[in-house]
Amino acid sequence: MRKNKNIISNIISSICVIIIFFLAVACSSSKVLNESTERTVTVKELIRDTIIKIEPDSSYYAALLRCTEDGKVMIDAQLSKSGKRIEAPNVIIKDNHLLVDCNQKADSLFFQWKEKYIQEHQTQTITKTVYVEQPLTLWQKIQLYTGKIVLAIATLLLIWWLYKSYKMKTKL
Numbered sequence: 001m002r003k004n005k006n007i008i009s010n011i012i013s014s015i016c017v018i019i020i021f022f023l024a025v026a027c028s029s030s031k032v033l034n035e036s037t038e039r040t041v042t043v044k045e046l047i048r049d050t051i052i053k054i055e056p057d058s059s060y061y062a063a064l065l066r067c068t069e070d071g072k073v074m075i076d077a078q079l080s081k082s083g084k085r086i087e088a089p090n091v092i093i094k095d096n097h098l099l100v101d102c103n104q105k106a107d108s109l110f111f112q113w114k115e116k117y118i119q120e121h122q123t124q125t126i127t128k129t130v131y132v133e134q135p136l137t138l139w140q141k142i143q144l145y146t147g148k149i150v151l152a153i154a155t156l157l158l159i160w161w162l163y164k165s166y167k168m169k170t171k172l
Contacts, residue, residue, distance in 0.1 A: 036125030
């Protein structure tokens with residue numbers, strides 16, 4: 001019989017502790033404000049090209065040709081002029097054949113370059129908890145008063161149980 005009373009009192013005290021634990025609920029109001037951070041980087045690469053106009057250029061060669069008695073062609077008087085990029089022609093008459101060489105300096109006609117544009121956009125997240133003072137609702141007031149009553153009863157039961165177990169130990 002004595003063991004049964006101890007088991008029952010242990011069960012009752014455990015139930016009281018569990019009830020106290022579940023009724024101890026915070027009754028405050030709070031709002032959570034969230035801000036997020038997002039970073040976006042946009043890279044644009046533009047390829048540009050151009051055509052450069054090169055002015056026309058020329059050179060010339062003028063000569064007076066005459067035939068000799070044996071039938072060969074000879075150059076009597078010659079006049080030549082070179083241009084900006086073209087050298088004066090090189091003229092050779094060999095075996096009644098006219099050979100003309102005209103040389104030009106190298107040109108660059110096509111240019112290409114890249115332009116890079118980087119655009120950054122950053123958004124930041126900040127989480128703030130703002131506590132708002134509000135009056136308690138009826139349900140919250142009922143929970144508070146119920147919790148106080150249960151806590152008082154549980155304390156009295158715990159004192160009663162401790163007193164009884166102390167009294168039983170002193171009898172043994």
